[in-house]
Amino acid sequence: MEIKRLTCIECPRGCSLVVTVENGIATDVKGNFCPRGKKYAESEVVNPVRILTTTVRASDGRMVSVKTDAPISKNLLFEAMERLKGVNCSVPIKTGDIVVENFYDGVNVISTCNVE
Ligand code: SF4
Numbered sequence: 057m058e059i060k061r062l063t064c065i066e067c068p069r070g071c072s073l074v075v076t077v078e079n080g081i082a083t084d085v086k087g088n089f090c091p092r093g094k095k096y097a098e099s100e101v102v103n104p105v106r107i108l109t110t111t112v113r114a115s116d117g118r119m120v121s122v123k124t125d126a127p128i129s130k131n132l133l134f135e136a137m138e139r140l141k142g143v144n145c146s147v148p149i150k151t152g153d154i155v156v157e158n159f160y161d162g163v164n165v166i167s168t169c170n171v172e
Pocket of ligand 1: 064065066067068069070071087088089090091092093094
């Protein structure tokens, strides 16, 4: 049995969670103000995931802020950043437009800004 201390990142409240882990599975979660914290802790113990937010270069040299439209495995974040260095997105582009389709297993990279 192992005790892990996590901070829930599901909302700005940032509850401090104390998670009991047995055989790689969260068997008890304390400190969560709402059920989302329990779900977050259970997922975080097995396969931590994150939304990737970064920038890519536009075809005219400007930078375009982007994010994945769903969380990806935390283990993939470095590789994902490396892959995005080679991406050149065309402009104009609007918030929500797909910059890279199916970047990882159906997860797209989308623009988070408008660039005229
Ligand atoms: S447990 Fe609920 S209230 Fe607490 S940070 Fe997570 S989502 Fe927010």
